[in-house]
Amino acid sequence: MSIDYAGGRFAPRAALIEAHRDAWSRIGAAGDWWNASARVAMVEEVRAAGACALCRERRAAISPNAVAGDHDTCSDLPSAAIDAVHRVVTDPGRLTRAWFDQIASSGLSAACYVELVSVVATTVVIDTTHRAMGLPLPLPPAVIDGPLGQQVEHDVVDDGAWLPLARRDDDMASATGLPAVPNIRRALSLVPSAPALFFRAFMPHYRLGGLDFAISQTQAEFVASRVSALNECFY
Amino acid sequence: MLLREGSRREGTIANLDAVTRSDADVGLMHGMQLAALVEATVANDGVGLERACRDALVAMRADAVRDALLVAAAFNGITRVADATGIPLDPPTREATVALRPTVGIDAFDYAAKSARYD
Numbered sequence: 482m483s484i485d486y487a488g489g490r491f492a493p494r495a496a497l498i499e500a501h502r503d504a505w506s507r508i509g510a511a512g513d514w515w516n517a518s519a520r521v522a523m524v525e526e527v528r529a530a531g532a533c534a535l536c537r538e539r540r541a542a543i544s545p546n547a548v549a550g551d552h553d554t555c556s557d558l559p560s561a562a563i564d565a566v567h568r569v570v571t572d573p574g575r576l577t578r579a580w581f582d583q584i585a586s587s588g589l590s591a592a593c594y595v596e597l598v599s600v601v602a603t604t605v606v607i608d609t610t611h612r613a614m615g616l617p618l619p620l621p622p623a624v625i626d627g628p629l630g631q632q633v634e635h636d637v638v639d640d641g642a643w644l645p646l647a648r649r650d651d652d653m654a655s656a657t658g659l660p661a662v663p664n665i666r667r668a669l670s671l672v673p674s675a676p677a678l679f680f681r682a683f684m685p686h687y688r689l690g691g692l693d694f695a696i697s698q699t700q701a702e703f704v705a706s707r708v709s710a711l712n713e714c715f716y
Numbered sequence: 717m718l719l720r721e722g723s724r725r726e727g728t729i730a731n732l733d734a735v736t737r738s739d740a741d742v743g744l745m746h747g748m749q750l751a752a753l754v755e756a757t758v759a760n761d762g763v764g765l766e767r768a769c770r771d772a773l774v775a776m777r778a779d780a781v782r783d784a785l786l787v788a789a790a791f792n793g794i795t796r797v798a799d800a801t802g803i804p805l806d807p808p809t810r811e812a813t814v815a816l817r818p819t820v821g822i823d824a825f826d827y828a829a830k831s832a833r834y835d
Contacts, residue, residue, distance in 0.1 A: 488771060491782035531760070544834045565800075573799040578827060579835045581802065598800045606793035613757055613765065613785035643802035658721055661804050665794060668801040679797060686790030689718070694787075695779035696750075699722040699730065701787045702755055703742050706719045706735045706789035710756040715825040716798035716805060 484607070489614030497685035501607050504682040508600055509622030513630040513672050514593045520600050522556035524565040526623045527604045531553040536571040545575050561587040569601050574713025581643045592633050592646050592672050599675035603682045610686075612704055634671055640664070645671055659689065665716060720816070736821040746776050752786050757788040802827050 484502045486493050508524060511517045530536055531555040539545040541709035545568070552567050561584050568576060611618050637645035647670035655661050655668065687705065692698045709716070723730035723744065734742035738755060741747055749772040756765035772781045805813070819825045 491778060491785070493782070493786060498785065503773035546834060569796050569800045573796045574825065575830060575834050576799050576802075577831045577835050578802060579831060581800075588754055595801075599798060602793040602796045602800075605796055606790055609760075609789035609792045610756060610786065612760065612762065613764070613789050614782075615769075641802075641804040646803075650720070658718065658808055658812065660808065663806050664803040665798055668797050668803045679793070681795060683790050686786045689801055694783040695777055696783045696787070697722075697726060697745075699719065699726050699728065700744055700746065700750060700784065702719040702722045703730065703747065704750055704784050704787045705791045707754045708758055709752060709789050709795050710736045710822070710825075712792070712795040712799065713756065713825045713830075714798050715822065715827060716795075 484619050486611075486614055486616065488612075489616045491614055493610070493614070494685065497610075500681055500685045501610065504678055505607065505619065505622045506625075507678050507681070508603065510597050510625040511627040511629055512600075513632045513674050514590070514596050514705055515600075516629065517624045517626050519558060519562075520625050521621045522558050522597075523562070523566055523597060523600045524604050525555050526558060526563060526600055527570050527608065529553060530567040530570040530643060533567055533571065540572055545572055559589065561589040562574050562593070565589065565594065565597055566601055570605065578643055595644060595669050595672045595675045597650050599669050599672070599679045602698065603679050606679075606682045606686070630653075630674060634673055638670060640667075642668065644668075647671070732816065732820045746772070746780070749775055749781075753781065753784050754788045757785060758792055 484498065484505050486498050508520050509517055512520055514652060535548065535550040535552050539548045542548045552563050554563050561582055565584050568580070582699060585591065608618050635648050636648050638648050640646045646667040649660065649667065669679060690698065692701055694701060719730050719735065720732060728744060731740055731743045734740040734747065734751065742751070752768040753772055756768045766830065769781060825827065
């Protein structure tokens with residue numbers, strides 16, 4: 482089943498449907514640091530996380546670190562990757578630097594982690610959109626095998642994030658009050674294909690200015706802010 | 717910051733407490749309906765979302781309800797990018813929100829505060 486949003490309670494614009502279809506097929510192809518099968522397995526783990534007993538127990542605990550155990554998994558991804566997918570999906574607001582360091586020390590490279598986050602977050606956008614339109618989730622993308630790209634950004638700096646970020650020449654505020662390239666655009670910049678994938682799906686949903694939507698820019702900012710607060714997102 | 721500045725430009729004053737408090741009214745047109753749509757979307761609550769859509773459609777055009785849902789879906793993903801990478805605030809945002817963040821409660825989401833609570 483291809484992504485078409487047919488039969489939903491609302492019909493997204495054609496540009497959004499095309500962007501999601503394209504992002505979905507990109508997930509199904511080999512990435513830079515994960516092969517196509519692993520990337521599709523991440524989509525399946527995103528969905529498995531919603532029914533994972535360990536994730537549910539951790540969500541209910543005062544601290545996610547208070548509960549040990551194994552995730553209910555549906556793939557043969559490395560255990561660190563499975564934990565990363567499940568935690569990012571089910572408890573993103575309580576991720577910490579110590580958790581990230583533990584993931585990194587368990588053998589998941591920074592480049593692999595960045596690519597994983599891009600696939601997971603893109604899947605969350607597409608799945609959330611399907612649910613919002615009252616539709617069942619689309620089948621995972623078809624696997625399209627190919628060689629790994631193995632591209633990584635070399636001109637990176639430590640700018641206070643958990644990961645190296647592509648260098649930014651200028652952090653002066655633009656008309657929106659944010660730099661021309663805000664940190665959120667740099668978050669996945671260690672692997673250039675990662676932000677390309679995520680923002681392919683994201684961009685038809687929102688703009689910082691000149692929003693041509695049936696809600697005002699301010700209403701959109703309230704929606705965005707409220708989602709961020711519910712997900713306990715500082716940024 | 718974008719909410720505060722945007723509402724000023726549009727000649728309204730958004731109640732920023734509504735960002736972190738579900739019982740507060742943001743003071744924007746259809747604010748309560750927007751909040752209900754967001755909460756059901758983030759909670760992945762199918763029944764609640766159906767009800768929120770039905771209620772919103774009494775007051776809002778269908779394309780406005782749709783667009784609110786699409787913004788919510790996008791931010792349900794992008795917040796995970798931010799949370800999973802620990803990216804800091806952009807310098808202009810950091811400076812412009814010094815007084816605002818503790819008042820609204822956003823400082824509770826600061827990475828250091830989370831580490832102190834959960835590690």
